[in-house]
Amino acid sequence: MKDFNSFSREDEVGEIPEDVADMAKRLTSAFEGKGEGDVLRAIYQEAERGRKNGSLTDADLDNFYNALAPMLDGFKRKKLASVISKLKKM
Numbered sequence: 341m342k343d344f345n346s347f348s349r350e351d352e353v354g355e356i357p358e359d360v361a362d363m364a365k366r367l368t369s370a371f372e373g374k375g376e377g378d379v380l381r382a383i384y385q386e387a388e389r390g391r392k393n394g395s396l397t398d399a400d401l402d403n404f405y406n407a408l409a410p411m412l413d414g415f416k417r418k419k420l421a422s423v424i425s426k427l428k429k430m
Contacts, residue, residue: 380423387427398428 371379390396405424409417 383423384427387430391427391430401427 371382387396387401390400401424405420408420412420
């Protein structure tokens with residue numbers, strides 16, 4: 341996973357641009373076949389790094405969620421929302 345900022349860009353009308361959605365799809369493909377624990381560890385590691393160096397904001401996390409959520413089923417979407425909530429408390 342590169343960084344959360346690559347998922348945080350929105351266009352002028354507040355919609356996630358196609359390139360962000362494409363990045364989210366590539367991320368999903370990169371973790372295909374990996375366990376949920378592997379994916380969560382990678383997300384937490386990147387979030388911790390971003391929070392420590394001041395480059396990861398709550399808005400970045402919200403945009404990351406908004407880019408990935410449409411590709412997930414209800415259970416996984418809830419899980420992602422929970423992860424984002426925890427990351428915001430870091």
